[in-house]
Amino acid sequence: MVEDARFEDGGERPLSLKALDAEDxxxxxxxxxDAVVPVGEMSYDANKRRFAMLLNRFRWEDVEAAQARGRAVERVQTVLLFDDVIKARSMGVDGRDTETIVSVLALTFEAGPDGTGRVEITLAGDGAIALDVETIxxxxxxxxxxxxxxxHKVPTHDA
Structure with a gap:
């Protein structure tokens, strides 16, 4: 019997996931x-058509277990790669200031013709990275x- 993975199934194991559509x-x-990343840890290789980020990801999948066991919440370094990237551009991010740390709020996809589209990486403080992709x-x-x-705290978003 096959069943969908659950969020908490990540538990203590490192995550390794692939996204091939908007739902993924x-x-x-x-x-x-709420992942944080120094600007210097983001890169776009036009020849390989690859955009990469080395994130310090908050482990949302472990929050309940950590709180139940009375241990601290955690982060983990994570690579986020996008392949088949035709074009990458940013707004509100100075690529020359490699020490600046930005925080990721969300990833979204706007579909274009024939499976193409734009992945938008929304950053805190009105920054964004747009990736025109051939496919997700x-x-x-x-x-x-x-x-x-x-x-030592779970990130919050005050309105």
Whole structure:
């Protein structure tokens, strides 16, 4: 019997996910919400048609278990890759200021003709990265062991 994975199934294991459509991308979006990344850890390789980010991802999938066990919430370094990227551009992000840290709020997809479209990475503080893609081809892969979140708190969004 095959059943869908549940959010909490991630538990203690490193995540390795692939998104090939807009629905898949919403799962990755939920997992990278509140991830932080230095601008210097983002790159676009036009020859390989690849956009990559090395995120410090908040482990949303582990919050309930951490709180139930009385342990600290965690972050983990994660690579987020987008392949088949035709064009990448940003707004409100100075690529020369490599030490600036930005926070990811959401990933969205706006469909175009014949499977093409635009992936938008919305950043806190009115920043955004737009990726024109031939098709959705995103990979999320945890690459380090989890570590205690420096704030020791679950991120919140005050209205």
């Amino acid at each position: 991308l919403t799962v990755i979006s939920a997992l990278v919400q 081809d995103a990979t999320l892969k945890d690459v380090t062991r989890p570590y205690v979140a420096p704030s």
